[in-house]
Amino acid sequence: MSRAAKEISPIEIYKYLPKTNCGACGEKTCMAFATKLANREARLEECPELLKPEYKEAYQALWEMLKPPVKEVVIGSGDRAVKVGGKYVMYRHELTYHNPTPIAIDVEDTLEPDAIRERVKRIQEMTYEYIGRLLKLDGVAVRCVSGDAEKFKQAVQVVAEETDMPLILCCLNPDVLEYALVTVYERRPLLYAATKENWREMAELATGYKCPLAVFAPGDIALLRSLVKTLTAYGVEDLVLDPGTFPGEGFSDTLNNFTMIRRAACKQGDELLGFPLLGVPAVAWLDKEAPYELKAWNEACMAVMLLTRFADLLIMHSLDGWVQLPVMIWRENIYTDPRKPVSVEPGLRTFGQPDEMSPVLVTTNYALTYFTVENDIKAAKLDCYLIVVDTEGLSVQSAVAGRKLTAELIADAIKESGIEERVKHRYVVIPGLAARLSGELEELSGWRVLVGPKDSSAIPKFFAESWPPKEEG
Amino acid sequence: MGEEKERREETAESFLAQFLPEILELLSKFEAIELEDVEIYAKRLALEFLPAVPAAAPPTVAPPKPVELLTEGFEEPVMSYPGRVLEVKLGATRSEGGTRGRVVVIGGETCPPFYLFESPPPHRPVVSMDVFDAKIPLPKAYKAHIKDVIHDPAEWAKRHVEKFGADMITIHLISTDPLGEDKPAREAAKTVEEVLQAVDVPIIIGGTGDPHKDAEVFQYIAEMAAGERLMFSSLTLDMADAGTLEPTAKAIAKFDHVVLAFTPIDLNLARELNRKLYEFVPRESIIMDLTTAALGYGIEYSYTIMERARLAALMGDKELQHPMLAAASNSWAAREAWMKEEELGPEWGPRELRGPLWETLTGLILLLAGVDLLMVGHPATTRTLKKFIDTLMSRGKAKGADIANWVSTSLEG
Numbered sequence: 001m002s003r004a005a006k007e008i009s010p011i012e013i014y015k016y017l018p019k020t021n022c023g024a025c026g027e028k029t030c031m032a033f034a035t036k037l038a039n040r041e042a043r044l045e046e047c048p049e050l051l052k053p054e055y056k057e058a059y060q061a062l063w064e065m066l067k068p069p070v071k072e073v074v075i076g077s078g079d080r081a082v083k084v085g086g087k088y089v090m091y092r093h094e095l096t097y098h099n100p101t102p103i104a105i106d107v108e109d110t111l112e113p114d115a116i117r118e119r120v121k122r123i124q125e126m127t128y129e130y131i132g133r134l135l136k137l138d139g140v141a142v143r144c145v146s147g148d149a150e151k152f153k154q155a156v157q158v159v160a161e162e163t164d165m166p167l168i169l170c171c172l173n174p175d176v177l178e179y180a181l182v183t184v185y186e187r188r189p190l191l192y193a194a195t196k197e198n199w200r201e202m203a204e205l206a207t208g209y210k211c212p213l214a215v216f217a218p219g220d221i222a223l224l225r226s227l228v229k230t231l232t233a234y235g236v237e238d239l240v241l242d243p244g245t246f247p248g249e250g251f252s253d254t255l256n257n258f259t260m261i262r263r264a265a266c267k268q269g270d271e272l273l274g275f276p277l278l279g280v281p282a283v284a285w286l287d288k289e290a291p292y293e294l295k296a297w298n299e300a301c302m303a304v305m306l307l308t309r310f311a312d313l314l315i316m317h318s319l320d321g322w323v324q325l326p327v328m329i330w331r332e333n334i335y336t337d338p339r340k341p342v343s344v345e346p347g348l349r350t351f352g353q354p355d356e357m358s359p360v361l362v363t364t365n366y367a368l369t370y371f372t373v374e375n376d377i378k379a380a381k382l383d384c385y386l387i388v389v390d391t392e393g394l395s396v397q398s399a400v401a402g403r404k405l406t407a408e409l410i411a412d413a414i415k416e417s418g419i420e421e422r423v424k425h426r427y428v429v430i431p432g433l434a435a436r437l438s439g440e441l442e443e444l445s446g447w448r449v450l451v452g453p454k455d456s457s458a459i460p461k462f463f464a465e466s467w468p469p470k471e472e473g
Numbered sequence: 474m475g476e477e478k479e480r481r482e483e484t485a486e487s488f489l490a491q492f493l494p495e496i497l498e499l500l501s502k503f504e505a506i507e508l509e510d511v512e513i514y515a516k517r518l519a520l521e522f523l524p525a526v527p528a529a530a531p532p533t534v535a536p537p538k539p540v541e542l543l544t545e546g547f548e549e550p551v552m553s554y555p556g557r558v559l560e561v562k563l564g565a566t567r568s569e570g571g572t573r574g575r576v577v578v579i580g581g582e583t584c585p586p587f588y589l590f591e592s593p594p595p596h597r598p599v600v601s602m603d604v605f606d607a608k609i610p611l612p613k614a615y616k617a618h619i620k621d622v623i624h625d626p627a628e629w630a631k632r633h634v635e636k637f638g639a640d641m642i643t644i645h646l647i648s649t650d651p652l653g654e655d656k657p658a659r660e661a662a663k664t665v666e667e668v669l670q671a672v673d674v675p676i677i678i679g680g681t682g683d684p685h686k687d688a689e690v691f692q693y694i695a696e697m698a699a700g701e702r703l704m705f706s707s708l709t710l711d712m713a714d715a716g717t718l719e720p721t722a723k724a725i726a727k728f729d730h731v732v733l734a735f736t737p738i739d740l741n742l743a744r745e746l747n748r749k750l751y752e753f754v755p756r757e758s759i760i761m762d763l764t765t766a767a768l769g770y771g772i773e774y775s776y777t778i779m780e781r782a783r784l785a786a787l788m789g790d791k792e793l794q795h796p797m798l799a800a801a802s803n804s805w806a807a808r809e810a811w812m813k814e815e816e817l818g819p820e821w822g823p824r825e826l827r828g829p830l831w832e833t834l835t836g837l838i839l840l841l842a843g844v845d846l847l848m849v850g851h852p853a854t855t856r857t858l859k860k861f862i863d864t865l866m867s868r869g870k871a872k873g874a875d876i877a878n879w880v881s882t883s884l885e886g
Contacts, residue, residue: 091784172880200540235538244876248870253869260590285884286882301837305838325827326809326831334773336773338773368769404737457812
């Protein structure tokens with residue numbers, strides 16, 4: 001039985017380590033390595049001693065102790081393969097969530113090959129730059145809508161030619177599925193899905209072609225456990241669970257099922273439910289009556305809630321940017337380390353070739369704020385100084401409200417930055433959302449305060465109108 | 474439950490066994506194979522090449538493959554919690570000393586948010602819509618539905634309640650900001666009175682964040698609207714530092730209103746402020762605001778702090794057993810919400826959709842963290858949040874047959 005990650009202390013782990021402090025793992029002591037293992041920041045295999053035969057039992061004990069309660073399953077092959085699941089905890093604050101939820105977009109086999117190519121191209125092109133990272137979609141789920149083996153195979157091949165992203169082959173008929181699978185099995189697609197009716201044939205395909213297998217038991221967790229038990233006994237090791245994503249009123253059951261499954265795995269050590277969870281927001285599109293925008297809107301809502309409630313893999317339909325952008329951003333957010341704010345080093349930055357009359361700006365050290373301001377300054381080709389105040393990783397709005405960006409802190413940052421020796425003027429531009437600090441800041445720092453725009457996208461306009469300052473200094 | 478699955482032993486033998494099929498395949502083509510860059514730690518090594526070596530780990534003989542479904546049950550993983558969230562009543566009817574036609578009760582949870590398998594939430598979370606008493610720059614998509622009433626807070630409130638289904642109204646008295654118009658408390662109170670007359674739902678009074686001016690305005694309005702169970706947004710540690718927390722909290726309690734205790738994403742500060750408030754205000758009159766950051770702008774900090782607060786409350790932390798509020802309308806500060814298509818990039822769609830969706834999703838995420846009361850601005854947000862709250866309040870509506878064929882159903886169009 002696997003235990004909750006929080007419960008394992010470094011001391012318990014240390015007991016099994018060689019205690020030689022040899023340093024081969026990169027840590028100075030075995031105790032330090034034990035701490036890293038407890039935090040899931042190191043792997044057992046980094047200790048060469050442990051791999052020796054005399055430590056076989058210790059290795060085995062540690063492996064059992066440290067394995068995640070939710071198994072990690074690999075879908076795809078090569079560089080673009082994705083890891084799904086591998087979750088150690090139920091709640092984000094217990095330990096960083098591992099393996100950000102991949103988002104696969106569906107493709108129907110009834111589309112013409114050119115339309116398929118076009119759709120796959122759009123999936124690959126959907127990227128957004130956010131805090132210095134590139135957000136993107138991760139896979140393609142080819143669905144057999146035609147019921148025709150030839151057509152399905154053709155669609156799978158067109159997709160496979162067009163992209164090296166991981167594939168999900170969705171077809172409940174094992175014969176039709178195999179007909180397409182033989183052409184792409186080396187890419188280790190996820191097979192969707194084993195059900196009460198077809199589990200035996202699906203198990204044969206999964207073991208025969210060494211592919212991970214999804215288990216589909218809509219709204220029936222007992223059946224899901226039965227299928228997992230049977231498939232595991234059959235020799236299928238890599239499973240992904242789909243307890244059913246219900247659109248409309250049934251969505252509450254979906255979230256409750258996801259929650260119960262994750263709790264059973266993480267808190268009660270239920271190994272039959274210790275597999276990654278698949279959510280399918282695409283079912284929002286089953287509603288034939290609703291207008292297009294409403295279906296897309298519902299899909300975004302369902303995707304975001306599923307990401308929040310333990311989905312390890314998503315299949316979506318919409319390729320609208322306004323749907324995918326917030327979904328990709330929330331996924332990025334919830335998978336960050338809860339212990340560390342996403343922040344940059346505070347201090348003075350220079351842009352372009354600033355001189356002694358160049359403007360001096362102030363911002364916070366929250367990474368998103370900083371990178372946004374940095375991008376806007378660069379885009380404006382502004383020669384300037386930027387003082388990054390340590391707000392403990394909070395944005396301007398939150399930092400002002402939470403007294404992490406105060407007149408006093410800005411005044412201190414101005415002093416410490418050494419900017420007073422670099423520029424002759426005494427004008428500082430503060431963020432528009434920190435306007436209320438102006439009076440006190442002028443008193444404390446002796447600098448004149450100019451209130452900048454509320455959003456840094458207006459920086460070019462602001463400096464065109466307000467720099468150099470016209471008022472008397 | 475551990476015996477249910479035979480775990481393959483991670484031994485040197487089984488490690489090699491994984492490659493046996495490949496080795497066999499190669500042997501069938503070549504006379505000999507040479508292993509390069511392979512280190513094997515073993516005292517004794519025997520490779521047996523039999524015609525049908527299974528990939529599963531020797532020496533254990535694989536059990537026979539099942540021929541029919543092995544039946545398992547499922548017991549819902551219900552836990553019990555020593556703590557419970559307090560119930561707070563907002564608004565008061567005539568018989569209760571106020572003038573409201575409707576009152577709202579929030580809180581009272583005995584399990585994590587929407588864990589219906591444990592217990593259904595005793596009260597549904599509610600949506601309060603924002604009204605401002607002075608001109609404020611608002612995004613275009615936000616303004617579209619209220620353009621004609623934007624100069625009249627009473628009419629604006631009425632629109633929100635009658636047309637958009639707001640459960641409550643927040644009147645933000647930004648005209649009192651000492652850095653802005655700096656209008657006296659008396660004038661702000663008049664606006665509050667007009668809003669109270671225009672709608673019969675419970676009202677939230679929003680200040681400006683200035684610890685002196687808010688104190689003055691809140692005390693004045695608390696007395697003027699005695700018995701209404703207004704909520705004052707918000708009381709802060711800044712007020713404690715400025716020496717205005719005590720008189721303000723006392724006035725709010727004296728005239729039977731509710732306080733919103735605001736702290737910056739820090740549970741210790743939240744406890745500290747609550748402890749200060751307990752001296753003056755009944756525990757059943759305190760709601761917490763742990764800070765709402767917008768989606769993409771730090772929402773994960775808000776999400777996690779709220780989730781932690783709620784779990785701590787259920788585990789018995791009495792200083793955190795208060796209902797929680799989130800200002801989803803803060804999400805309009807996100808550039809992805811308000812920026813024009815041509816600036817953000819046409820692929821991200823029209824801001825008329827992006828904006829309200831951003832606010833909606835910020836609200837939905839925080840609902841799942843345990844929020845009881847949401848402040849919002851856009852009617853589409855209110856509509857979606859109320860619909861999903863309806864959905865999340867009841868269980869047993871899923872029908873397996875509805876999605877059994879989703880794989881083979883066309884979703885195009």
